Amino acid sequence: MSHSAPSLTYLTQPSEARLKGALRVPGDKSISHRSIMLGALAEGETHITGFLEGEDSLNTLRCFRAMGVAITDPADGVVRVKGVGLHGLKAPEKPLYVGNSGTSMRLMAGILAGQAFDTVLEGDASLSRRPMKRVIDPLTRMGAVIESAEGGRSPLTIRGGQKLKAIDYLLPMASAQVKSCVLLAGLYAEGRTCATEPAPTRDHTERMLNGFGYPVERHGATACVTGGGALQGRAIDVPADISSAAFFMVAASIAHEADIMLEHVGMNPTRTGVIDILKAMGADITVHNPREVGGEPVADIQVRHARLRGIAIPEDLVPLAIDEFPVLFVAAACAEGQTVLTGAEELRVKESDRIAVMADGLQKLGVEATATPDGMVIVGRGAERDVFGEAEIWSQGDHRIAMAFSVAGLRARGQIRIHDCQFVETSFPGFADLFTRCGGGLSVEAGAAS
Numbered sequence: 001m002s003h004s005a006p007s008l009t010y011l012t013q014p015s016e017a018r019l020k021g022a023l024r025v026p027g028d029k030s031i032s033h034r035s036i037m038l039g040a041l042a043e044g045e046t047h048i049t050g051f052l053e054g055e056d057s058l059n060t061l062r063c064f065r066a067m068g069v070a071i072t073d074p075a076d077g078v079v080r081v082k083g084v085g086l087h088g089l090k091a092p093e094k095p096l097y098v099g100n101s102g103t104s105m106r107l108m109a110g111i112l113a114g115q116a117f118d119t120v121l122e123g124d125a126s127l128s129r130r131p132m133k134r135v136i137d138p139l140t141r142m143g144a145v146i147e148s149a150e151g152g153r154s155p156l157t158i159r160g161g162q163k164l165k166a167i168d169y170l171l172p173m174a175s176a177q178v179k180s181c182v183l184l185a186g187l188y189a190e191g192r193t194c195a196t197e198p199a200p201t202r203d204h205t206e207r208m209l210n211g212f213g214y215p216v217e218r219h220g221a222t223a224c225v226t227g228g229g230a231l232q233g234r235a236i237d238v239p240a241d242i243s244s245a246a247f248f249m250v251a252a253s254i255a256h257e258a259d260i261m262l263e264h265v266g267m268n269p270t271r272t273g274v275i276d277i278l279k280a281m282g283a284d285i286t287v288h289n290p291r292e293v294g295g296e297p298v299a300d301i302q303v304r305h306a307r308l309r310g311i312a313i314p315e316d317l318v319p320l321a322i323d324e325f326p327v328l329f330v331a332a333a334c335a336e337g338q339t340v341l342t343g344a345e346e347l348r349v350k351e352s353d354r355i356a357v358m359a360d361g362l363q364k365l366g367v368e369a370t371a372t373p374d375g376m377v378i379v380g381r382g383a384e385r386d387v388f389g390e391a392e393i394w395s396q397g398d399h400r401i402a403m404a405f406s407v408a409g410l411r412a413r414g415q416i417r418i419h420d421c422q423f424v425e426t427s428f429p430g431f432a433d434l435f436t437r438c439g440g441g442l443s444v445e446a447g448a449a450s
């Protein structure tokens, strides 16, 4: 987000929505960030198609430009990055601003720890509340020097010119951002750096490093890189983001009538937990034409309306669906019976506390939703035609909360007014239009109270 984007409010239409059509949601955010970062650090050119032109990945792009990397303006998802090599970045003139994006800050901290110059990384109000100690700790063990605001929060000042040493790091939480940060710093360290995760998390960094010709060894839960190699520029086709497609998967499942096709969706097995969870709830989801594009599995996904039932969500699926819980809570409210989520305390440190903010919004809409320290218990009202009432919701600077309550509008008796929706631009530009075009019915009011 630019430093002060005007506030937006979404208004859902109490509707008899029929969702239909084929649609392609924007590019994968995790892969888009990494395509700029690895493209910048590579030798030669990286040609990206399907790039997410959302504020989070655009902020990553701007940061690397500020460090002297020539990157074309994205046009219809096409971006060219002229790599400068692992040691070719230049000192930026100003602090690097990453907006709302935890991925940018945590992955870039790993890269910047290995540079010869100092940098300051800063973000918006939401990001300034999120924990950065989780990356400061392993980087400090590697020899990095990082100053932070109180409590390990950003802004982070990263002192350049340190000689990094390899470490074996056992992650205290399942986090792809922390794993990636350690591996990226490992590119600059002497020796072999390993990150061991307590549960599988998205593996785009490992896949993409291999794709750029930088070998990542994998032994069970451990991924290792040896410093001192080089990356080679390449072509990257970014698939549609399964985390964005998830809003439409739930929308089609809960709408009174629906049959939609989500095209070219990334199906990396470390990301498909949302499909497993929805299928366990009884969703009607068919995967068509599975294929592999540039090292990532991709498919078209058909979703039709179905009667959902509540489940106990298996904890091993939590990291594989970590960004999808706001909208999965909406699905749970529309199911018959109780849904119980446990083992998801990480949701409390995302763009908002997604457990507290979702429980609060669902309660306002008349759903029995009880927040627990590590999850939620939701009593589904799927037997009723209108699951949700009418309410005013604050999305608390969190794009996924804003979109989740937009989807809830499909089963609401009245109107849901959702404030602070400008943050949807971080991950899903054009969401309101696409949702409306396939039958969702959402209008946007500018400049409303936030």
Ligand SMILES: O=C(O)C1=C[C@@H](OP(=O)(O)O)[C@@H](O)[C@H](O)C1
Pocket: 029, 030, 031, 102, 103, 174, 175, 176, 177, 178, 180, 202, 322, 323, 346
């Ligand atoms: O590595 C990534 O691209 C991401 C990892 C996840 O965060 P954590 O590593 O904090 O779980 C996820 O929530 C975020 O949207 C993107």
Ligand SMILES: C=C(OP(=O)(O)O)C(=O)O
Pocket: 100, 101, 102, 103, 104, 323, 350, 351, 400, 427
């Ligand atoms: C948690 C998210 O992103 P980030 O951590 O990059 O801000 C998200 O997109 O849901």
